[in-house]
Amino acid sequence: MWEYTDKVKEHFLNPRNAGEVENANAVAEVGSIACGDALKLTLKIDEAGRIADAGFQTFGCASAIASSSALTEMLKGKTVAEAEKITNQDIADFLGGLPKEKMHCSVLGQQALEQAIANYKGLPQEEKKGEIVCECFGVTDEEIERTVTENNLSTVEEVTNYIKAGGGCENCHGAIQELIDRVRMEVKPISRPKLSNIQKIKMIEETLEREIRPSLKLDGGDLELIDVIGNRVLVATRGTCAVCKASEQTLKNFVEARLRELVWPELVVEEVVQ
Amino acid sequence: MKTIYLDNNATTQVAEEVIESMLPYFHDAYGNPSSAHSFGGQIAGKVNGAREQVAALLNAMPEEIIFTSCGTESDNTAIMSALANGKGKNHVVTSRAEHPAVRSLCAHLSGQGYRITEIPVDREGLLDMEYYEKSLTPDTAIVSLMWANNETGVLFPVEKAAEMARERGIPFHTDAVQAVGKIPIAMNKNVIDMLSVSGHKLHAPKGIGVLYVRKGTQFSPYLIGGHQETGRRGGTENTPYIIGLGTACELAERNMKEENTRVKNLRDKLENEICSRIPSSRINGDVLKRIPNTSNISFEFVEGESILLMMDEFGICASSGSACTSGSLQPSHVLRAMGVPFTMAHGSVRFSLSIYNHEEEIDFVIEKMPAIIERLRSFSPFWKTAESV
Numbered sequence: 001m002w003e004y005t006d007k008v009k010e011h012f013l014n015p016r017n018a019g020e021v022e023n024a025n026a027v028a029e030v031g032s033i034a035c036g037d038a039l040k041l042t043l044k045i046d047e048a049g050r051i052a053d054a055g056f057q058t059f060g061c062a063s064a065i066a067s068s069s070a071l072t073e074m075l076k077g078k079t080v081a082e083a084e085k086i087t088n089q090d091i092a093d094f095l096g097g098l099p100k101e102k103m104h105c106s107v108l109g110q111q112a113l114e115q116a117i118a119n120y121k122g123l124p125q126e127e128k129k130g131e132i133v134c135e136c137f138g139v140t141d142e143e144i145e146r147t148v149t150e151n152n153l154s155t156v157e158e159v160t161n162y163i164k165a166g167g168g169c170e171n172c173h174g175a176i177q178e179l180i181d182r183v184r185m186e187v188k189p190i191s192r193p194k195l196s197n198i199q200k201i202k203m204i205e206e207t208l209e210r211e212i213r214p215s216l217k218l219d220g221g222d223l224e225l226i227d228v229i230g231n232r233v234l235v236a237t238r239g240t241c242a243v244c245k246a247s248e249q250t251l252k253n254f255v256e257a258r259l260r261e262l263v264w265p266e267l268v269v270e271e272v273v274q
Numbered sequence: 275m276k277t278i279y280l281d282n283n284a285t286t287q288v289a290e291e292v293i294e295s296m297l298p299y300f301h302d303a304y305g306n307p308s309s310a311h312s313f314g315g316q317i318a319g320k321v322n323g324a325r326e327q328v329a330a331l332l333n334a335m336p337e338e339i340i341f342t343s344c345g346t347e348s349d350n351t352a353i354m355s356a357l358a359n360g361k362g363k364n365h366v367v368t369s370r371a372e373h374p375a376v377r378s379l380c381a382h383l384s385g386q387g388y389r390i391t392e393i394p395v396d397r398e399g400l401l402d403m404e405y406y407e408k409s410l411t412p413d414t415a416i417v418s419l420m421w422a423n424n425e426t427g428v429l430f431p432v433e434k435a436a437e438m439a440r441e442r443g444i445p446f447h448t449d450a451v452q453a454v455g456k457i458p459i460a461m462n463k464n465v466i467d468m469l470s471v472s473g474h475k476l477h478a479p480k481g482i483g484v485l486y487v488r489k490g491t492q493f494s495p496y497l498i499g500g501h502q503e504t505g506r507r508g509g510t511e512n513t514p515y516i517i518g519l520g521t522a523c524e525l526a527e528r529n530m531k532e533e534n535t536r537v538k539n540l541r542d543k544l545e546n547e548i549c550s551r552i553p554s555s556r557i558n559g560d561v562l563k564r565i566p567n568t569s570n571i572s573f574e575f576v577e578g579e580s581i582l583l584m585m586d587e588f589g590i591c592a593s594s595g596s597a598c599t600s601g602s603l604q605p606s607h608v609l610r611a612m613g614v615p616f617t618m619a620h621g622s623v624r625f626s627l628s629i630y631n632h633e634e635e636i637d638f639v640i641e642k643m644p645a646i647i648e649r650l651r652s653f654s655p656f657w658k659t660a661e662s663v
Contacts, residue, residue, distance in 0.1 A: 002579075012583065018653040033656055034616040036577065036597045036605070040655035057655035059620075061579035061596070065653070137603070160603065167603030 004062060005096035012062040017072035021055040028115035031108050035137055035164065037064040041112040043075065045120055051075045051083060056112075063095075063102040070094045071109040080117060086110065087150065088162075103162045107147065133175050136168025141179055148183045156180070195264060200228050203263045211258050216241060216250075223255065226272050233259065234272045247271075275589040278635045280544075282475075283424050283452060283568060283626035284593055288518070289477040295521040296479075299514035307511050308502065317513055324520025328484055331454065331523040332469070334461040340485045340503045341516050345451040345472030346375040348485035351496035351507070352447040352468040353379060353418055357388075359445075359492040360415030367409050367417040367444075369393045369401060369430070370611035375470075376418050376449055377607070393419070398560035399428035399612050406435060410442050417446045421453035421469075425595055425608040425624055426559030427568025429453070433464040440465045445491065451475055455526035456533055456565040467491045473515065477628070478522035482515035529629050537627050538566035540636050544625060545569040547640040552647050558614055558622060567627040570595070572618035575657045576650040578605075581623055584646040590639055595622040617656070 004012075024042035031038035037060030044053040054072035058065050070091055075083055088106040092098045098106060130142030147153065147163050156176045160166040166176050195203070204225055216222055221241030226234040235255070241247045248271070256269035279287070305314030307321050325336040332339075342348045353366070353376070368380050370392045384390045391409045394402045401419070410417070417439045421432050436446040447468040450459065455476035461469065468491065473482035487493050487506070499508020549555050554574035573581065578596025585592060595606030597620060604610065605619035614622070625639075651657040 009583075012580070013587065015653065029655065033575070033620070036603065036616075036620050038655055057653050059575060059654045059656055060577050062583045064577075065580060164603050 002063070002099050002102065004066075004099070007094075007096045008063055008066040008098065011066035011069040011095065015056075015065055015069040017053075017055050017069065017076075018057070019055050020057060021053045024053075024055070026116040026120035028112040028119060030111045030115060031060070033059060036060065037105065037108055039064070039068050039108050039112045041068075041071070041109075041116050043116050043120065045080060049080045051078050051080070060105065060108075061102070063098055064105040064108060066095055067091050067098070067105040067109045068112075071113065075113070080120065083113060084117060086113060089151065100158070101161050103151075104164050107162055133179070134165035134168070134172045137164040139163055139165035141175075144176060144179050145183050148180050154180060154184065197228055200263065201225065204228065204233060204259060207259055207262050211262065212255055215254070219244075221247070231264075231266045231268055233267050233269045235269060236272055278588075278590045278631075278639060280625045280627055280631065280635075280639065281591045281593050282628040283427075283624065285474045285480065286477045286628055287630055288474075288479050289522060289525055291525060292478055292518045292521045296514040296518040299517050303513075307513065308500070317511075321511055321513060321516050324516045327520035328471070328523045331527045332459050332461045332471075332486055333463070334486055335489060337504075338461070338486050338489055340487060340506050341511065341519075342483040342485050342507060343481055343512070344483045345373075345449065345470050345475075346483075347496070348470035348472075348483045349373075349375040349418070349447075349449050350379055351485050352470060352487075353383075353416055354496055355487075355492075355494045356416035356445045356447065356468075357383075358494040363413045363415035365389045365391065365411060365414040367391045367393065367406070367414055367419075369395065369419050371395050371399065371423050371425075371428075371608045372418070372420055373424055373449055373451070376420070380418075389413075395428075395611050397613050398563075399423060399426045399558070399608070400560055400563065401430045401435070403431070403435070407438060410439060410444060412442075414439075414442070414444045417444055419446075419448055421448045421450040422456065422565045422568075423559070423608060424452050425606055426570045426612075427452070427564040427626075428559040429457070429563045429565065432466060436464060436466040452565060452568075455523075455530070456567060458530065461486060461488070473519045473522060476522050476526050478519040479515055482512060482519045484519070532629055534566045537629055537631065540631055540633060541567055541569050541625070541627050543633075544627075544636050544640060545571060548643050551640070551644045555647070556618065558609060558612065558618075569625045571623055571625070572609075572614065573621040573623070573647050574617050575654045576621045576647060578621055578623060580650050581621065581646060584650065585623075585642070588638075588642050590642065592626075593624050595624065596620045 021042040021044045024044055026043035026045055028041045040057040042055045043051055046052045054075045056068035056072050058068040074094055088110040091106040091109045128140050130140035133141050133144060144165055153159055156166050156173050159176050166173050220239050222238035224236045224238055226236050237247050251269050251271055259267055305317050307318035309315055325339045328339050329336045366380055366388055368376055380390045393406045419430050419432055419435055422429050432448045439446040445467045448466055449470045451470055451472040454471045467488045469486040471484035474480040495506050497508045502511055545557055556572055558570040558572055578594030582594050595609050597603050597605050609619040609622060
């Protein structure tokens with residue numbers, strides 16, 4: 001049996017706002033009986049753009065019913081702009097959390113909300129964007145990418161828990177993993193933390209040793225790190241480099257470029273004559 | 275709150291008599307049957323007494339009974355033994371409705387290069403015998419078909435199927451976990467080679483099972499170890515549980531008639547009343563070719579887990595073939611194999627009775643079910659549309 005929070009159980013046994021709102025001006029139907037859960041959301045939005053009433057009809061398990069009940073409670077009294085900010089995680093949080101296998105119940109609520117607001121605004125019902133990846137549950141690549149990004153998912157199993165994709169014949173598992181990999185490459189933070197001087201020196205020394213000296217040594221040259229002052233990296237040339245006319249070029253085009261790439265991008269390499 | 279337990283295909287209450295018979299073997303008579311001293315050695319006689327009790331229920335010979343740890347071990351042992359003795363044959367015949375103990379093993383074997391044929395079932399859950407006959411080929415190493423289905427209770431004609439396999443020299447195994455104790459089993463009158471039994475489905479504890487292996491059947495052990503079970507299953511005998519299973523088998527034999535009269539009548543009353551009181555409900559599986567304790571009912575436009583949790587509020591225990599209860603996203607493979615439509619499959623509830631159920635309990639369930647289904651339908655988006663059609 002699933003471990004539901006008391007709040008999930010309470011909302012399941014005593015659902016709020018079950019039924020259809022009369023004269024609703026925002027209506028959405030998501031899910032299907034084949035998929036095992038479906039939700040019809042009806043909202044009455046007043047002239048000031050505030051949600052005056054909300055109702056749900058749900059076919060599904062206890063957590064689907066509780067999520068629908070929670071969603072309607074969260075919506076009542078909110079403006080459309082406020083409602084638009086509600087995420088599936090907010091719905092799950094409202095209920096004190098959902099079992100991970102049941103997160104798709106909260107996603108169903110969010111999908112219904114989005115569709116209802118689009119319906120209220122008179123936007124045409126959006127065609128499913130993207131290519132179907134999961135044939136069993138009719139989930140597209142764009143839906144998977146969005147869910148992975150918004151919920152920071154990393155495994156196929158998590159994707160299945162959130163939007164069911166991959167929960168049927170499992171033939172699409174490879175394709176889902178590729179989507180996850182792609183999304184995670186894109187969102188990987190490229191911001192670098194600020195480095196202390198000691199860290200800078202250490203990283204430069206390591207990079208010199210690993211990436212730069214071996215090439216220089218092939219020509220009998222070498223390089224020594226003298227000091228680091230802010231963005232200025234002070235080096236002295238040794239061996240053949242010290243007498244080579246092209247050493248200035250080498251420092252700019254090779255040493256500086258490599259260090260900028262691997263240590264921090266704003267550094268400037270300067271040669272000191274000792 | 276009183277518990278009304280109608281989930282006996284999941285597991286059963288251990289009979290008082292069974293517990294009673296087991297107790298001495300934990301504390302007083304705890305010896306090892308393999309020991310040379312009489313304190314331990316005398317237990318071997320008791321274990322063989324239990325073997326006789328099991329054999330009696332199956333109408334088999336005691337030496338054909340191997341004690342195992344569970345139904346799954348028995349199923350795995352039978353199939354792996356047949357493959358080990360199959361002289362390179364790489365084809366396994368099974369059905370689409372098998373328990374995971376066989377189904378998952380077959381999926382695993384498929385990954386190892388074995389060819390698996392899953393015989394389809396019809397809308398009533400009955401085996402396609404024509405398909406079965408055509409599936410038997412010279413490279414078939416083993417047939418494994420369940421006797422009674424755990425979800426619907428539907429019986430496969432395994433005795434007939436075993437004869438067809440025998441004519442072609444193919445070993446035949448049946449997972450009889452749900453059948454033993456509920457219908458008479460006569461191994462002396464059929465040609466089934468191997469048969470699995472699980473203790474906890476017939477009022478013995480969990481953790482004890484049996485594999486029947488017909489005398490003369492080539493056999494390779496699955497657990498390799500000591501000489502226990504005449505070298506067919508290593509591991510020190512689980513003496514208290516073996517004794518308990520022996521008692522349970524004796525009780526089952528005694529209760530067989532009651533199971534097929536009083537329990538069957540309670541089951542029939544339950545499903546007839548529920549189906550007549552609740553619109554858009556129907557029984558899954560052939561109503562005649564079934565074990566007497568099981569009823570699988572679908573309620574259209576509502577979801578099984580919701581039904582179970584509402585029943586739970588009244589202390590009523592049952593199970594469901596819905597996707598959500600299983601933890602997967604698709605409803606039961608058995609109902610899907612039968613072609614039960616999704617609107618019905620998600621809302622299926624399995625009631626499984628035992629001799630410990632009483633009429634008052636059944637009446638209570640009959641009284642509560644209509645309101646539960648009605649309430650869930652009241653907020654199902656599909657119900658009103660369906661009603662107006």
